Amino acid sequence: MAPKLPIYMDNAATTRCDPRVVEAMLPYFTEKYGNSSSRNHKFGWEAEEAVDLAREQAAALIGANAKEIIWTSGATEGNNLAIKGAAHMYAKAPEGQPGRGHIITAVHEHKAVLDPCKRLQREGFEVTFLEPKADGVITADMVKAAMRPDTILVSIMWANNEIGTINEVPEIGKLCHEREVIFHTDATQWVGKMPTDVERDHIDLLSWSGHKIYGPKGVGALYVRRRKPRVRLEAMIDGGGHERGMRSGTLNVTGIVGFGKACELCKAEMDRDGQRLLKLRRRMETELAKRIEVTQVNGHAEKRLPHICNISFGFVEGESLLMGIKDIACSSGSACTSASLEPSYVLKSLGVGDELAHSSLRLSLGRWTTDEEVDYAVEKITKAVLHLRTMSPLYDLHKEGIDISKIQWQTH
């Protein structure tokens, strides 16, 4: 059966809000619209009760205590609060003085981690940006080698948003705890898809977002460890002292209700969803590689999220490929698809050449991706790649046996 078009394969960008989540949220718009901080009437009480339940649901998904959940607007805010909040709290010297402290992160983190780290650099902190090998994985050994006596914070994402590669987070967490260094992980792509236990995995700070886990946009959570060690953060937003003073502002009750419900559903369905998506992703990658020569799956072969496929088709430029598959919603690491006109810095960091980044597609599957959609995508992508190769001068050179990397190109 032909699938309904267009097909959504951009679940790493955002997910459809689960109708069960929407249903849970609806009463909180028009009936139970109280402010959860209102202590003296029913409207406030029922809002607070809903927020408390959501806090339990969020905590249960990651093995935390409800008191350790701080509501945010999403993972960007969570990352900012965790990184800047911890750096400022644990700084070894006041602003304007040298030796404020050392932070470890990686070059292919999300911008919501890189940019706060760069700001801290300007404020006098020293930051090491680890570089992955071709498989994209950050290992505990890499972090260990970068550790210094003045290291105060390590921030390594659990799984990469572009290539789905999984870093050695539990091992890095253990190392950090041994050295008494605060460990933050941006778990936006991981939580809700893979089993998470902040105790077992030695996490101090963990940020995630509602809209990547079939919940609403504009709401997220930051886990802040309360014991062994008790992690403190300097707030970025001051005001009414909400969220243990770490994040003031009236709570987004409706969004939080949806976030909690989304967490509950993920916890219940993650095993089944994960196994199904892994099968689908493998089938997609195998079928594409079978039909199209010079195809490369980017990132680690095995240590990868079940739902993210990043694949490069040699001699074909990504944006023109997207034009050829316009009823499949997905993204590319090509420069032409980015606002900066730079190819994906994540793919570049793997050291596999800019050309591969220009030729890449990211297809990310989700809760509603069907077998038919995957089959359709395989056929459509194959057709588009083969068509574009008929007009690719690079493919001609390849067929003539000429190594493109050995040619002197006139760069602009």
Next chain:
Amino acid sequence: MAYSDKVIEHYQNPRNVGSFGSSKDVQTRTDVGVGIVGAPECGDVMQLQIKVSPQGVIEDAKFKCFGCGSAIASSSLATEWIKGKTVDQALTIKNTQIVEELSLPPVKIHCSVLAEDSIRTAIEDWKRKNGVSTPAAQVAAH
């Protein structure tokens, strides 16, 4: 990226895709001029081949392009415009005309520049092979 209808039309029905032989063959053919501009690591490579009569008329043109939709459309349009023109007439084509015809947004202007460069490079190649000198004024213009 929202494309103009003309870009989409050229992308879907590119004119004059192809070549007059392998890269080795065309190197030695004096009736063919080849222009390859851009680089794979920059995300666009345009190859323009022109077949030129002894009188200097572009009788046929073929292109191949590794690049985005605008790059494909720009090179497709370039082949349409230069066919039947003398090499000197073809050299007067400016990238701004391509921008206008295809309604290219500012971020895609470099595609039109590449197309203009590919015309110039292909003609220079033909001139070199045939011992035709380029007037000094034109060299200075670039």
